[in-house]
Amino acid sequence: MDTSGTLDLLLMGGFLAIPILGALAMLAARAPRHVLIINFAASLAAGILSLGLAFRLSGLDAVTVADGFLRADHFSAWHLLLLTLAVFSPASLFSFSYFRNDSHMTLNGMRRFGMLWQGSLASMSLALISGNIGIMWVAIEASTLFTAFLILREGSSASLEAMWRYIIMCSVGVAFAFIGTLLFAAAAQKAGLNGSDSLLLEKIYSVKDKLNPSLAMAGFIFVLIGYGTKAGLAPMHNWLPDAHSQAPGPVSAMFSGFLLNTALYCIVRFMPIASGASVDPGRPLKLLMLLGVLSIALSSIFIFFQKDAKRMLAYCSVEHLGIIAFGYALGPVGTFAALFHTLNHSLAKTTGFFTAGMLGKKFGTNDFSAFEGAAKKYPLWGGGLAISLLALIGVAPFSVFMSEFLLVKAGIDVSAWLPTGIFLAATCVVFVRMLKHSINIVWKPAASSAMTAGHSAEAADIEGKTKNGFVAIVVVVAPLILLLVLGLWMPEFLLDFMKRAGEALWSVR
Amino acid sequence: MTALNDLLLVTILVTNIALSGNSRLKTCIDIVSIQGFALGFLPAVIGLETGMSVELVVIAVAGIVLRGIIFPHLLKKSIQNASASRELKPLVGYFLSTVISLILIALSLWLSKRLQFLDSSLLLFSTVALATIFTGTFIIVGRRLAVMQIVGYILLENGIYCLGLAFVREIPLIVELGVLFDAIVAVFVMSVATNKIHEEFEHFDVVKLDSLKG
Numbered sequence: 001m002d003t004s005g006t007l008d009l010l011l012m013g014g015f016l017a018i019p020i021l022g023a024l025a026m027l028a029a030r031a032p033r034h035v036l037i038i039n040f041a042a043s044l045a046a047g048i049l050s051l052g053l054a055f056r057l058s059g060l061d062a063v064t065v066a067d068g069f070l071r072a073d074h075f076s077a078w079h080l081l082l083l084t085l086a087v088f089s090p091a092s093l094f095s096f097s098y099f100r101n102d103s104h105m106t107l108n109g110m111r112r113f114g115m116l117w118q119g120s121l122a123s124m125s126l127a128l129i130s131g132n133i134g135i136m137w138v139a140i141e142a143s144t145l146f147t148a149f150l151i152l153r154e155g156s157s158a159s160l161e162a163m164w165r166y167i168i169m170c171s172v173g174v175a176f177a178f179i180g181t182l183l184f185a186a187a188a189q190k191a192g193l194n195g196s197d198s199l200l201l202e203k204i205y206s207v208k209d210k211l212n213p214s215l216a217m218a219g220f221i222f223v224l225i226g227y228g229t230k231a232g233l234a235p236m237h238n239w240l241p242d243a244h245s246q247a248p249g250p251v252s253a254m255f256s257g258f259l260l261n262t263a264l265y266c267i268v269r270f271m272p273i274a275s276g277a278s279v280d281p282g283r284p285l286k287l288l289m290l291l292g293v294l295s296i297a298l299s300s301i302f303i304f305f306q307k308d309a310k311r312m313l314a315y316c317s318v319e320h321l322g323i324i325a326f327g328y329a330l331g332p333v334g335t336f337a338a339l340f341h342t343l344n345h346s347l348a349k350t351t352g353f354f355t356a357g358m359l360g361k362k363f364g365t366n367d368f369s370a371f372e373g374a375a376k377k378y379p380l381w382g383g384g385l386a387i388s389l390l391a392l393i394g395v396a397p398f399s400v401f402m403s404e405f406l407l408v409k410a411g412i413d414v415s416a417w418l419p420t421g422i423f424l425a426a427t428c429v430v431f432v433r434m435l436k437h438s439i440n441i442v443w444k445p446a447a448s449s450a451m452t453a454g455h456s457a458e459a460a461d462i463e464g465k466t467k468n469g470f471v472a473i474v475v476v477v478a479p480l481i482l483l484l485v486l487g488l489w490m491p492e493f494l495l496d497f498m499k500r501a502g503e504a505l506w507s508v509r
Numbered sequence: 510m511t512a513l514n515d516l517l518l519v520t521i522l523v524t525n526i527a528l529s530g531n532s533r534l535k536t537c538i539d540i541v542s543i544q545g546f547a548l549g550f551l552p553a554v555i556g557l558e559t560g561m562s563v564e565l566v567v568i569a570v571a572g573i574v575l576r577g578i579i580f581p582h583l584l585k586k587s588i589q590n591a592s593a594s595r596e597l598k599p600l601v602g603y604f605l606s607t608v609i610s611l612i613l614i615a616l617s618l619w620l621s622k623r624l625q626f627l628d629s630s631l632l633l634f635s636t637v638a639l640a641t642i643f644t645g646t647f648i649i650v651g652r653r654l655a656v657m658q659i660v661g662y663i664l665l666e667n668g669i670y671c672l673g674l675a676f677v678r679e680i681p682l683i684v685e686l687g688v689l690f691d692a693i694v695a696v697f698v699m700s701v702a703t704n705k706i707h708e709e710f711e712h713f714d715v716v717k718l719d720s721l722k723g
Contacts, residue, residue: 069683134684141691145698157709161718164702168658171695172649175665178688179642179672186676195679242721 008063011056012070012129014049015080018042019122023115032110036099039114040092046121047084053077054497061509064131068200071131073504078339078497079128079265086346087257088121090475094354095250097472098361104154112149119146120254124262133181134199136266137174140230144170147259151247162242169239170230177226177266183219184270187211187277201269205508208276216277220284223270224291230263233325234295237318241302244314245366249357252310256317257350261342264321268328272506282331289329293419295322300426304433309356309385310366312437313349316392319430320345323407326423330410335502337406344400344486347479348391354475355385368437373446382441384476389438391483393431399486514554518637520547521671522614525644528664529610530603532595534656538584541660544641545576548667551674564682571689572670580663580696587700587707588656600716601651613643634675641668655703655713659696666692 022042029035054077056063062073072080095113099105105113123146127139144167151163181199188198191210197203204211229236240260244252267288274284299318306312324345327338358381359374360366375382391398404427411420486494524544531537549572556565588594601609617639621632645664648657670688673680706713 132681132684134680135687138684138687138691141695145691145694148698148702152705158720160702160705160709161721164655164706164715164718165721167695167699167702168649168662171662171699172646172665175662175669178669182669182673182677185680189677195677196681198677199681199684246721 009065012065015125015129016122018045019118023118026111026114032105032107035110035114036096043088043092047089050080050084068131070129072129074501075504076128078501082346083258087350090350091250091253093471094475098249116146116150127262131201132199137178137181141174150251151243159246162246166239166243173226173229176222180219180222183215187215202508204273208273211277213277213279216274220270220274224267227263227266232260232318232321233291234298241311241314245310253350253353256353257346260321285329288325289419292322292325292329293422296423296426300429303430307368308366309368313352327407330414332506333413334410336498337403337410339498339501341403344403347483348388351479352388355381372440372444375442380476386438386441387480389434393434397487398483402487517547517551518633521637525641526610530607534588537660538581542577542581549573549576568685575693583696583700587703596654599652610644614640631675638668638671638675653714653716655715659699
């Protein structure tokens, strides 16, 4: 018992220790490339650790250490796996391609990038493994602060503007989430928990029937609005397209692929508690449903009129986060599909941002009109973008289609007709629009206007067309193949794991 | 000791009103400092009433140093090389702002009265907390200068801290310190960003930062 306790502590502590050690090791690096190697190694090590956690959980409901301050169940482990293996590892691998021949990236610039990157990894992991809602808040706020400077690109005033908007909106939003956290703690203390227990997720869950209903409901509204700002749910999504479009490629991928999901994770964690405390258990779910459907509907309008590729992908993230929220809001029925969709979104969106970011760098603009025919000039990046757009809109064999299909089925099962209808209509709009962009990238003759391309394209052309490197091919092709395989065949262990993750969300043990 | 407690709370309330109606940036920062000191001493005063503990002392000292000294210092640094010493055209005028801040206090009082779970002895406490939160949010929305948005954020943080003292007792020390640490880094990051905005655009009027749309 004692040895397994120590082992658990090491396991959970590792999620913080690895990024910190990685960041320290970067100080010893002698070349920008070394920093990137350490960056990738640390991200991958965190990935292996989360696999370890998944195995450790096979016979357990949850791993709890440090008096419940750190707690991981299947639901958190699933998110940790996605965070490390589906987003951070590929994105840090992609930075090798993205920052190659980048004159702005000096050794110090690269160190700053790497250390902030590891800081983001540490803070997001902490949010996922914290069993204490206070610590969870601290971690989310820390992730805002770590990621803020990652948006900044040397000499770009637009990125500065995006960063300011991000930091003000998210800090204020997340501050509101803290009010919600306090209200839950106050309710728990009224229900008989003592000071330190009143912040523990597990303990609050155990007294959820005794919580003051109005206090818990008010708390949930604050949490929903607060973390919802960070998750990019409409109507609090204004910062999102700016930050995503201005940040460097790997950073946009990380923002979209997981930063948003981490915040949504926090909202969802409060949902069973709020639902248990409420007189009508469906009320908290309806609120989340409202924001989810609003995000889907609003973003589809913005996607329709969008000309900038990275901004469109950003609005697409608002849409997909809305879809995931819609799934959770359907209750236990939709949870499996929501978890599956989280995986699909992370895989497809990171690839989308990799390829769009690379093309944007090569053409010097993110405008779709410049990307026309890009697949001929840069088969890997152009083709990759076209295929990831297809995956994102849910073309049949890709797994996004499967998870969206499951969501519609769940929606019909609980007869949520109106939300399901809006969801279907909006995804159709997005489907038509993004299909056209995808076709243009592959089939349309390349844009003749040399003025959009500029000299940066010519310079990039020399190295771009000749060799893409093994790393670039892996980073773009592997996630797309995975999406295709998962759409056709789901391995048994993955299915089981997601099912258990869904159960762990709704009955905290 | 409740007299001392009330004095501190009223000080916080007065600083809120003063902040809403003041245009000079330096004065605003001084007012933030006064509010920070008042807020920092609150846990110590509570400790005198209910029994002092090591945790309360640590929190009080950390709060005083942070809110009373470090925050104002960071703010002063970020307006040092700025050309503007006052905000000339706020989105909401100064007279109107003062009136609004009074209305916000009335609203907070009404809201606190309606909270049934609250002991009546905590009425002033929660009124002050809510009023500070509302005023902070109002300043963030109603002012154009980046520095004033940071001031608004600090007010918001102060208000939430105050709310925590009113509603929730015995929050674990590590959580309190984590929250404080986040607050200081947030203010630091914002002031660095303000400096960068000033270098890049030669102003820090956030209303003029409007190139990103759609």
